[in-house]
Amino acid sequence: MFATISRRGVLTGTAALLASTALPRLALAQGGGRLIVAADSEPRQLNPAIVASNGVFFISSKVIEPLAEASYDAGGLKPLLATGWEGSEDGLSITFALREGVSWHDGTPFTSADVAFSAMEVWKPLQNIGRSLFANLETVETPDPLTAIFRFSKPTPLQLIANALPVVSSVLPKHVYEGSDIAENPANRALIGTGPFKWGDYRPGEYYLLTRNDSYWGEGLPHLDDIVFRVLPDRAAAASSLEAGEVHLAAFSSVPLADLDRIAKVPGLSVVTRGYEALTYQLTVEINHRTGILSDLKVRQAIAHAIDKDFVLDTIFLGYAEKATGPVPANDPTFYTPDVTTYPFDIAAAKDLLDEAGYREGPGGTRFSLRLLPAPYFAETRQFGDYLRQALAAIGIDAQIVPHDAAGHIKAVYTDHAFDLAIAPTVFRADPAISTTILVRSGQPDGVPFSNQGGYANPDLDALIDEALVTLDPGKRVALYKDFQRMVTADLPLINVADWSFTSVVADSVTGVATNPRWVVSNWAETGLSE
């Protein structure tokens, strides 16, 4: 009797076996839990002090902390490694008070020497944003282990440095990096920081593992036991992994916008649009002013008039974006002004402008041809490329799309200047001086990505940018940057199409989501899992 094997018997046996393997994992999840996150790319360089970009922060910000993090509270900043900062009246120095009782993951105490080393040896000479932001930084004095005084050669507004802190001030351990080739240090691949999570493991093409830092300075933090970033480059796979419960969180719109409506209805999953306010992207048309035709303002205005922003918002962003009026996104609470030149969708006006500029329709209705290079990093930039090609065809401009992979695109646009129009996802980071004015300021060396590589040079605009950079009074700075927006929209060195922020899809069991305006790229100390 017991020798007969029934199908039902096998099934119940298998089920019991499966349940028994699942049990220990469930029990573990109640302690602190393992958060599983979908990651759609694997950055080659993971050191946030060298490459201050969101792709890097997404993973590394949990391990290496900045001096301060962005906050929804008044003032906009939450102290992390620094507890306070104060600028001198002449704008030539900023004093940081540092947190007591912080230690690196290898046990060494964190001191002002680490901050001085990071600022002088990493942020200023090596970092993509710090290179211009800290250009006037002369020395960092360390009168005691918990005080760092930044001394500048020119007046530097505290408002700017404070706004930039979450992005530029990732502190590296001096004792690990000193005397080595910083860019090639092995700690760039196995990060050592002060953050709530320690570096665990990395399997290329599979996952990144971060584990809890039991001696984190934050009382009772972090809540999670570990974080796994599962590499899921296929966007459709991210959506189905969420539905299957294999992944708790997919950030940076890695679930295709077209799938969001459906996903929002899945029980246990929610679509979250908060937590990205301080990293608003703009869909921007970069213009090569070396191309004779495009150096004519009328042609640039015609292109601006040819773009139907409503259509772009509805069909490409499916409503998850706003119309851009200029180089500062409307959701910025400090610098934005709507009082700028706008270019409503008007094909007739666009055609008139091209006629006035002397580019009449040739046989077949074509006036001239241009090369169009959409950045390949986002589905939205590629789709906008397809749209822009058609929008330009409607006013008689024949745009030929030149495809590149990510590396090829950066080289073609920012080093070789082999483009007429390019489509870029430019990022506004809380202050126009951080990564926005560089898009139009002349005199950028060749090869700097996301900078003015279109050969645009406007002495008036340059003077305004330079003046704002040394203006200490916050009110005057804001006024200058409002003028900046007016000048950019009047002269169109580039065309801002949409302010675009991301969406996250989060399992309802995840707590502490979107707690600050850079949540996805912040340290997740307060994020947890509930049963």
Added chain:
Amino acid sequence: MTRPFLRRPEALLGGAILLALILIAGLAPLIAPGDPLAIAGRPLIPPFTDAGLPLGTDRLGRDLLAELIHGARTSVAVGLSAALVAVFAGMTVGTAAGFAGGAIEAALMRIVDAFQIVPGFLLALAFVSVMGPSLWVVVLAIALGAWTGPARLARARVLSLRESDFVAAAKVMGMSPAEIAFRQIMPLALPPVLAVASVIVAAAVLTEAALSFLGLGDPNSVTWGAMIAEGRNQLRSAAYLSIIPGIALVLTVISTYLVGEALTDSLTGRDKR
């Protein structure tokens, strides 16, 4: 007894589809005038709901039918050109190797081997990545992986033909070796290679679609592969975006294959039934 080509049912079916396809491709500018990538209506209209846009529209509101028709153009053009290049290159090398013999044959056939051991698709992928995607680069890339088959077939056929009496007669008449190889022998080695050519066309259509799917097609012309790739993001909400070009692709490949099968049978005198 072999039945003539046109009395085979598979030839009729395949031929009819293929002919229709070639007609559609050739007459695309007349059937669907204007830019097939132009925005024609509301985005994501499902198929068979709007008389003006019978197959509906894609994510940006482009007419799916117009895209399909112009996509046929690319598929047919790439398929035929790639097969033509592959057959021409393969025949030339194969005939030269088979007729010359000795060291030249060994050298040429080792080159063929070298190309044959690399998977054709990888070769095409690498070639397009380096050269940058455009229609003619894609054609060359596909031919690069497909010419070895014709080359081996041609060589085998030439090896048996070169001992024939008419070759000896041609030599006696004082014809130059090159003339004998390419004017006397090559035409006779052609039939089996032609039979393989249809398989090459089918494979080329598929390879082209796969390259476009991976984003390595020419972005300024419509291709079925790119349509499927675009639709894939909406697979759960608008599956027709991928299915319609997918069906077109399947029909093309099957019809080419059927014609090839019938051609092989009637050319080689082989008849399974």
